[in-house]
Amino acid sequence: MPSIRTSGLTPAPSLDDGKQPLTMNNYWDDPNFLDYYDAGLMILRTALGAMLVYHGVNKARSWSGTAEWFSNLGLHPGWLHARLAVVTEIGCALLLIAGFLTPLACAGWVALMTSAAITDHRGKGFFVFKGGWEYVGILGVVAAVIALIGPGSWSIDGALEWSLYGWSWFGVAIVLGVVAGVGLVLGSKRIFPAEPAGATRSTGDSA
Numbered sequence: 001m002p003s004i005r006t007s008g009l010t011p012a013p014s015l016d017d018g019k020q021p022l023t024m025n026n027y028w029d030d031p032n033f034l035d036y037y038d039a040g041l042m043i044l045r046t047a048l049g050a051m052l053v054y055h056g057v058n059k060a061r062s063w064s065g066t067a068e069w070f071s072n073l074g075l076h077p078g079w080l081h082a083r084l085a086v087v088t089e090i091g092c093a094l095l096l097i098a099g100f101l102t103p104l105a106c107a108g109w110v111a112l113m114t115s116a117a118i119t120d121h122r123g124k125g126f127f128v129f130k131g132g133w134e135y136v137g138i139l140g141v142v143a144a145v146i147a148l149i150g151p152g153s154w155s156i157d158g159a160l161e162w163s164l165y166g167w168s169w170f171g172v173a174i175v176l177g178v179v180a181g182v183g184l185v186l187g188s189k190r191i192f193p194a195e196p197a198g199a200t201r202s203t204g205d206s207a
Contacts, residue, residue, distance in 0.1 A: 099155020110177020
């Protein structure tokens, strides 16, 4: 994966006092910088992914309760959205942790955060302690930025030398994620009728 390790940057010119100006090139003079860069990205991917896996597992612990929650948000049928959410959250999280097909994983993140902002946080302002979109907004931005800079060399994409990063992939993650998130919400409201209060499909799964 062509990366900043092979970017070909040249050393910054020296000043009269022998000190170099503070530019990005100074970082390349540190032989450990690129390891810090890759380690930082791996820690970030792992932390975000682990959080989303936990959210998915938590939803799967009570299919009926999760289905009812989605129905109350206006996402019908609730039983279907419960399963879509669990699969998407855990799937995108594992892809992000592994650094595999990273822009698509990030697009999934953006889609999840977009649908959450529209359904659960809309009209509640910005601050998360008031139920606002602060939390999901930040997570969506972080996912999009990872699509921009890539997963780093310590990833499956890096091992396969796939150049899945840059402005184009950043745009793909945002556009695909927003379209998918909005489309899911609109499709749910227009295609499927609202379920009667308290009516959810029986799944046979214990709470």
